[in-house]
Amino acid sequence: MEELERAEQLKGWALEAGFDRAGVARIERSGQEAPLLAWLDRGDHGAMGWLARRVERRLDPARSLDGARSALCVALRYHPLAAQTPDSGEAPEPPEATQPEPDGDLWPRVARYARGRDYHEVMGERLRGLAGRIEQAYPGSRSRFYVDTGPILERELAARAGLGAQGKNTNLLERTMGSWFLLGEILLTLDLAPDPPVADLCGRCTRCLKLCPTGALPEPYRLDARRCISYWTIEHRGAFPPEVREMVGEWVFGCDVCQEVCPWNVRGSVRGWEEPPADHAELHLPPERRELDLAALLRLDRAEYVERFRGSPMKRAKLEGLRRNAAVAMGNRREERYEEPLAHALAEADEPTVRGHAAWALGRLGTSGARHALERSLEHEMEESVREEIRAALEAMGVGRG
Secondary structure, eight states: OOHHHHHHHHHHHHHHTTOSEEEEEEOOOOSOHHHHHHHHHHTTTTTOGGGGSSHHHHHOGGGGSTTOOEEEEEEEEOSSOOOOOOTTOSOOOOOSOSSOOOOOSSSOEEOGGGSSSOHHHHHHHHHHHHHHHHHHHSTTOOEEEESSOSSOOHHHHHHHTTSOEEOTTSSEEBTTTBTOEEEEEEEESSOOOOOOOOOOSOTTOOHHHHHOTTOOOSBTTBOOGGGOHHIIIIIOOSOOOHHHHHHTTTEEEOOOHHHHTOGGGSSOOOTTOSSOOOOOGGGSOOHHHHTOOHHHHHHOOHHHHHHHTTTOGGGGGHHHHHHHHHHHHHHHHTOGGGHHHHHHHHHHOSOHHHHHHHHHHHHHHOOHHHHHHHHHHHHHOOOHHHHHHHHHHHHHTTOOOO
16 A cells, blocks of 8 residues: 555544544654754753653654654544634734633633543553554554654654644644644654645734743743743742732633734634534533532532542643632632632641632732631731731731731
8 A cells, every 4th residue: 555545544543433633743852852842941841850861762753662663643622613714714803802712701710621521541551452453454564653752752743744834822723723722642663655744824923922820931832931920820939029920910821822813823714614514412511510609619629529520631730720720720810709718728738838828819809808718827827928928918008017
């Protein structure tokens, strides 16, 4: 079987496995060595030290599978909106709105990819079955698959496989899916005909850079994790520095702003699809988490957390991180209805980090009830870091340190 015919066969099998797009790239050394090393040298990866390890392996996918010749790259949509596909084929005009629409009044702001079942599991199951089918059809061939878990520069690999073009917000963009899709890849020892890359889709547009609320995109194609809401709400452990608390806004896990403002992600038609795109129900918000507002998230105990977030990517932030994030979101909303749950967390939470951030949030509310809660807790709190948070909150309310 010729390389082109074999590639088309495997891409067809990928669609049969439930993926929305598939493409092929040849295994070769990355052309992103200089940008990657500069990104690491600047410290843009923050405290994610694992990204600075095994750099040579990241730059050369062949090191992840001996004899690797090709990569079958796949994409899975996780947001039901299709992108607008202009008849001209050029980047669409930006919509009039200058800010993304909020998700709702009470439910916590969570990045769309993380609302349903863990995509690692969803895609991993499909890739495992697909890799098995390939090895059975081609005896002697070998494979290895990854879903955001291996030392692979997967966006570059997917771009070379024709699945999209890198956007200025560093996400991959595709004409009909926008950037609302997840990536996976199977490294193969088979020779497959590669797909052509996609041309740039950003043009002169810089909306993602201008509208990132924290300046995490200081220049096109560069993300500074130290200014990124997703980094702080997911990867960071322990207390937020004071300057970060206002920065994360109302997000409790991840952030979608640089995607929400992208013209390729505006509400539009499904032109470009031979049939309406699949709606992957397992990636939707399940009933057991749909009723969790900020107050309920702040009150979560260990047993309820394990039950409600079983199989969820949100578990990466850990229970302490989710409760911390909920307290900060309440403080940034500054709504009096959060006085009681914050006061309860300040008095009862096991984790000093949660108590400290509840104190900060109460200080932001500035109500008489918040002040009383802070003063009561100061009398009984034994952890000095939390006592300092309480004093700072009272001082912010105009109450002298005691």
